Amino acid sequence: MDALDIRNLRKEFLFDGGRFPALKGITLSIPAGMFAVFVGKSGCGKTTLLRLVAGLEEPTEGTVGVRGGGVPLRTGIVFQEPRLFPWLTVEENIAFSYRSMGKRPTEETLSALIESLGLTAFRRAHPSRISGGMAQRASLGRTLLYDPDIILMDEPFSALDYFTRAALRDDLLHLWQERRKTVLFVTHDVDEALCLGQRIHVMDRGEVVRIFDVEDDYPRDIASMSGLKREILDAIGNGTCCGAHHAKEKAAEA
């Protein structure tokens, strides 16, 4: 069963009176439960793709089918920055999707999740008091508790230091193996893609240019995957960076 079915998806941004094609007609499907990675240079359209799947942007053309047996599936997104609410404690942030509906998760569920994220000691702290890595864990927890069918992750670890990044990557794999949710993971880091992805989509200038299926077991030894790494790097190529998302942000600021 496919969790995600994308047909001829196009997105153009308007700015400075011009049109900028961020996505140039993408068609692909992702099976349910797959860990799919999208890798490419900054501005290749990977974030735009994720935002379209999340419903945060409207496509210029094409469809994003997010279904499971005909019913629309829920998507949850983890952003590049933690985006925690400064007025809520770590625990309240994680339970945000419940709070906003005026409900509360069971103490058991919440405690188990907080424990699995290693945040038990900080559950009553406010975001200003915790480190970037902890904040990103809390952000991941917030999306996990929302219990989406598809988890979208937009370079979630790119702002973290090397060690925290490696630890969070392992935790994420662990959580994914437990829950087997469909994950769409965007990154510009080829090693990260190799470490995580069952299927790696290489994007360049608004298109998916190559798809690699990776069947190696987890945890993976990146050092032994240098051949695949070479191929991915070649596929990413040296094309000029177009910077769709950033261009759009600049246009919005102006």
Place this chain on the structure above:
Amino acid sequence: MRRLSFFLPSLLLLLLWQAGSVFGWWNAFLLPSPQAVGETFLTLLLNGTLFRHLQASLGRVLVGTGLAFAAGFPLGVFFGLFPRGCAPFLPILDFFRHTPPLALIPLLILWLGIGEASKIAVIILASFFPVFLNTLGGVAACDRKLIEVGRSFGLSRGAIFRTILLPSIFPHVLTGMRLALGFGFRALIGAELVAAASGLGYMIHDAEMLSRSDAVIVGILAIGILGSLLDALVLKVSSRIAPWAFQEDDVHGRP
């Protein structure tokens, strides 16, 4: 120890005042000694005069700033949410923002009479803008990325307003309220100096008529202390309601 050093400059100022009076650096009529002021303070306190005027002023300030909040907060949110539609109204608001409320007293008395209404109107005029402008600024400064988190969880516009926008503008509204209390208080004293039969401003005016500079100083001190206490109270209450808004300050050693 920190408490003591916090009040040290105030104590030094008091000491300087005392020294000046003892050594006769100035005429005691122009600035009476701390003892003389203290004695007058006690007299006015014990015969109830001070309390009566204080109560009158405080009542007006609370009603006035309360009404200013009731108008300024929703309008600030509305203008913040619909900036384009509201832009044509800004010149009118700008005009009133630059008009000192005291300049409007003659008209206010003409329209509302010499009673409480005209004085409360002065306070509203003075304290509306801090609330309005800070709320407006808070809505404009609300992090769009946090709003997006709400959207990504499928929240309705109403839920985003309630659970994300309102808490995020709280510190701005709080600043607005603190400024509003100060502005309102100052405008009120002005109004009471010009036209009133009670209140701290009237008390000062009355003492002036009787050439009682000691009573004038008691009035000034009462105003300054009351203003500081009100501000501290607002801070205390809001830090209870929203401790997160004050954590940055903690780091810098706020007493």
